[in-house]
Amino acid sequence: MTKAALAALALATTATALPLAAQQLKPEAQIHLRQSTMALIGYNFGILAAMAQDKRPYDKAEAERAAEIIPHLAALPGRFFGEGTESGGHTKAKPEIWKNMDDFKKKLEHMQNEVAMLPKAAGDLATLKKQVDETGKACKSCHDDYKAK
Amino acid sequence: MTKAALAALALATTATALPLAAQQLKPEAQIHLRQSTMALIGYNFGILAAMAQDKRPYDKAEAERAAEIIPHLAALPGRFFGEGTESGGHTKAKPEIWKNMDDFKKKLEHMQNEVAMLPKAAGDLATLKKQVDETGKACKSCHDDYKAK
Numbered sequence: 001m002t003k004a005a006l007a008a009l010a011l012a013t014t015a016t017a018l019p020l021a022a023q024q025l026k027p028e029a030q031i032h033l034r035q036s037t038m039a040l041i042g043y044n045f046g047i048l049a050a051m052a053q054d055k056r057p058y059d060k061a062e063a064e065r066a067a068e069i070i071p072h073l074a075a076l077p078g079r080f081f082g083e084g085t086e087s088g089g090h091t092k093a094k095p096e097i098w099k100n101m102d103d104f105k106k107k108l109e110h111m112q113n114e115v116a117m118l119p120k121a122a123g124d125l126a127t128l129k130k131q132v133d134e135t136g137k138a139c140k141s142c143h144d145d146y147k148a149k
Numbered sequence: 150m151t152k153a154a155l156a157a158l159a160l161a162t163t164a165t166a167l168p169l170a171a172q173q174l175k176p177e178a179q180i181h182l183r184q185s186t187m188a189l190i191g192y193n194f195g196i197l198a199a200m201a202q203d204k205r206p207y208d209k210a211e212a213e214r215a216a217e218i219i220p221h222l223a224a225l226p227g228r229f230f231g232e233g234t235e236s237g238g239h240t241k242a243k244p245e246i247w248k249n250m251d252d253f254k255k256k257l258e259h260m261q262n263e264v265a266m267l268p269k270a271a272g273d274l275a276t277l278k279k280q281v282d283e284t285g286k287a288c289k290s291c292h293d294d295y296k297a298k
Binding site: 043 | 188224
């Protein structure tokens with residue numbers, strides 16, 4: 001690893017995104033990363049939902065792009081609800097998450113299973129509409145219980 | 150689209166991640182999304198760099214996971230440097246970006262070309278080390294000119 005790469009790493013990572021194993025990340029870094037992840041899921045799913053609602057013209061390439069990143073993002077948030085991340089920052093995560101971690105993980109897994117079907121669905125608007133609907137239900141099911149308004 | 154999906158969308162998206170075309174996003178939403186994107190690139194590239202520096206044991210599955218999300222993320226920040234996003238929030242983006250947009254886009258594209266090679270490289274540690282190094286140079290080249298310390 002050259003000095004350039006090390007310097008780039010220092011620049012690329014911030015105080016809140018340390019180059020360490022997830023379990024070694026400080027609570028505030030985990031909160032920042034889970035919020036970053038949710039913001040990008042929201043951005044990309046928002047594009048698909050707008051197409052599904054006919055509020056935005058269907059664009060196959062953009063639908064596939066948005067659909068393809070979501071499963072990669074959806075694999076991440078489970079890493080960032082570690083010990084000590086119940087509070088701090090401006091988290092909307094409810095304390096119930098840590099009281100019902102098994103149920104929370106089950107709902108997270110259900111969401112991951114639904115978003116895994118988005119990339120294939122994105123190639124056809126009628127199929128996309130159905131899969132956006134199913135995915136939306138999975139999001140809502142978890143947010144209803146575990147995300148503050 | 151059912152009510153459930155609409156409600157989920159409202160929950161999934163935040164005030165700073167509207168379900169609209171990128172060009173319609175408010176400046177503060179764009180800043181939030183570009184910072185979210187960079188934080189996740191930093192997190193995932195940090196994992197690869199730690200393996201490349203022998204600071205973390207090489208784990209093929211985790212290296213491939215981290216490498217595969219990065220090109221999807223790298224496609225995004227170019228959308229979030231629109232008009233009015235030069236200031237506001239706590240952006241470290243330098244005003245030089247908007248003065249030299251062609252050069253900025255060229256450097257962004259160079260970075261995208263380098264990260265496109267990470268997924269294949271991640272399957273072998275020696276190859277990964279080389280590609281992390283090249284990618285790090287591309288990150289640094291842009292950050293040196295366009296990101297405040």
